Amino acid sequence: MTPTANPRVQGVPGLTPPPPEPPPASPNYLENGTSLWSWLSTVDHKRIGILYLLTISAVFVLGGVAAGLVRLNLVTYNSGILSEDAYNRAFTAHGVLMLFFFLIPAVPAVLGNFLIPMMIGAKDLAFPKLNLASWYVFLVGLVFGAWAILNGGIDTGWTLYPPYSTRGSQSSVVPGVVGVFVSGFSSIMTGLNILVTVHKMRAPGMTWGRLPLFVWSLYATSLIQLLGTPVVAITLILLGVERVTGEGIFDPAIGGDPVLFQHLFWFYSHPAVYIMILPGFGVVSEVITCFSRKNIFGYHAVAWSSMGIAVVGFLLWAHHMFVAGISYYSALLFSFLSMLVAVPSAIKVFNWTATLYRGSITFQAPMLFVIGFIILFTVGGVTGLFLATLGTDIHLHDTYFVVAHFHFVMVGGMVLGYMAGLHFWWPKMTGRMYSDWWSRVSAAIIIVGFFLTFVPQFYIGYHGIPRRYPNYPPEFQIYHVLSTAGASILGLGYLIPALYLPLSLFYGEKAGANPWSATGLEWASPSPPPVFNFDEERMPVVVCGPYEYALGIDQLGRGLPEPPGPGGAEGPAGRAGVTGPAGPMQKETEVVG
Amino acid sequence: MADPHSHPPAHGTSYDVTKDADTPGGLFAVYLVVLLLFATTFFVSSSGVLGRYALFVQLAIATVQAGVVAYYFMHLRQGDRVVTLTALASVFWTLILFVLFMSDYMTRHRVVTG
Known part of the structure; x- marks a missing residue:
C-alpha cells in the first residue's frame, strides 16, 4: 500500500525513492590532519567529541577498577582484602570518578558534541574554541582528581559531607574538591555551547517542533548544567575555605550548619542525576523509533517531559535529607514534590512503549541496550518512589536499597543509554560497522550481569544492611557473593565492546551513510562525515519532522534506504520492499512539524 | 579569511557588535561602584553599627552588586x-x-x- 501525500510535508508527493549513496567525504574529519597536534588543537566538534570519548573511557576503566575492589572486598563479611580505611577510599574513588568524570560528561560531551550540530544542520557548535577549552578544563579537573587519588585518595564518600570532610578526614579532600570544582566549568561550557547552538544555528526549516528528541533532551540537560553547576561550585569553595582556614560555615563545632551543606550540595546533585539520565532518554527516543520503524508516539509529550524533568528536578533535592534533621513540614513538602518527577518520567516510558506497539521491531545491539534501559530505568524509577515516601525512606535511608536504586537508574539507565547511543552512532562516527553478533552478546551479558549485581542489594538493603560498611553479618554473605558474581559478569559485558569496537576500526565492514535507515539529518552526511558535516554548497533544508518512518522519508524529504533486518534486508526476516510500516500502521502514527 | 567554523546569525537576525559598545572608562566606573559597595559591606560587617539588621543590608548590597555586574559586565544591557x-x-x-x-x-x- 502506498502512503498518501501529506500536505504538512512540503514537497513530498508520496513515497520518495531513496537518494544515491553520497560519495565519501574527502577529506573526512578523521583524515583532516593526522598529527597529535592536529587533534590537540582541533576546534572541530566531532574531533572534540572523540577526545572526550577517549578521556571518559579511561575514567570508566579506573572507576570500574575501584568498583571491583569494593565488590571483591565484600565477598567476605569481615573486610578480607582491604583495610577499612582503604575501603572508604575505594568506594569514594568509584563514586567521584563515575559521577563527576564519567556520567556527567558521557552523553553531552561525547555524543552531544558530535551530533548536535549534525542533527540541526549546522557546521559546528556556536563556540568551537570554547568547546575545545571545555575539554582542556575537564582534563585539568581530572588531573586534580588523579592527584587526590594518587595522594592516597579521599575517604569521605562522593558526597563530601562536613564536618568529617572539613575537620576529621586526613585524606586528599582539597585536591579532590578542586578537581570537581574545575570540571564543573567544563560542564557549564558544554551546556552553554549546546544551548546557544540550538537557539541560533538550526538549519532552515528546522523548527522547534521538528527538532530530534535527542536535541530536546540535551537542551533540557544544558539548562540544568548552566543553572545548577554554579551552586555546587560555590558550595565546594565554602567547603575548601572551612577546611583550610577553619572558618565556621558547615561545622557545628565552630558555628556552622552541616545541613546547610546538604541543602546546597543536593540542590545541584539531585538535578545532576537528570544531567546524567536526560541525555539517555534522548538516545532511547532516537533508537526506539528507528528499530521499530515507527514514528515516535507523542512527540510533543516526550519533548516537553524533558523540559518538565529539568524544571521539577530542581524542586525535590531534600528527599536526600529526610533523616538529616530537616523540619517535618519541609520533609512533607519535599516528599510530595519528589513524587511529581515521576509524572514526566512515566510519560516518556509510556510513550516509548506505545511506540513499540505494532512496530516492525528488530533487535540489533542499540535496540537491545534500549530495551534494557527501559526495563532497568523503570525499576530504578519505581524504587525511587519508595525513597521519596517519607515513612519508607526512614527505614531505607543509607542502606543498600538506595545503592541498588540509583545504580538501576545510573547504570541500568544511563550507562545502557550511553552504550545504545555509542552503538547507534558508531558507524557514523567511524565509518565502520562493528560485529553484530558480539554486540548483541555484549548487550545480553550486561543486562543479565546488572540484574545479578543489584537485585540482591535491594534485598539486603531492605533488611537493613547499611551502605559504605565493609563488615556485615555473615548470614548476608551469600547476597554479597551473588552481587560480586554479577559484577564480574557485568565487567565481562563491558570488556567485549572494549574489544570489538576498536577492532571494527581495522576489520569492520565499511558503513554507508545511513546503515540503520534512520531519518535524522546526521544520516544524510557520509560516514565518517566531512569536516563541516554537510556539502558546503548545499546546506540542508528541513521539510518535515524527525521521525517520518510511516512515510518512509528523512528530514530532507528523501526516501529511506532499505532498513537492515536479521540476515540482511533480503533475508527471511528482512523487510525488503518495505521502507516503513505502511497500511494499517498509519493510524498509530503522527506527523510532526 | 573568515573562520570556516563561524556561522552567520540564523533566521535573518543581525547584531551590530559595535552598538552600545562598552568604553574602558565606563567599565572602570562600574568597577569602582562595585568596590565601593564592597567597602560598605565590609564596614557594616565589621563595625556592628546596624546590629541585627546588618545581614539584611549586606544581602541587599550583594544583590545590587550582582545586578550591576550582570547588567554591565555580563552585557545584559545589550542583550x-x-x-x-x-x-x-x-x-x-x-x-x-x-x-x-x-x-x-x-x-x-x-x-x-x-
Missing part, C-alpha cells in the same frame, strides 16, 4: 529578549533555592503535635 529572559530565569531559580531552603529553616523548630 536581546532571549538573553534577558535567561537572566530572569536564573533569578527565578535563585528564588526557588531560597524559598525551599526557608521551608526548612523557618519551620525546623516547630513542635509537631497530634
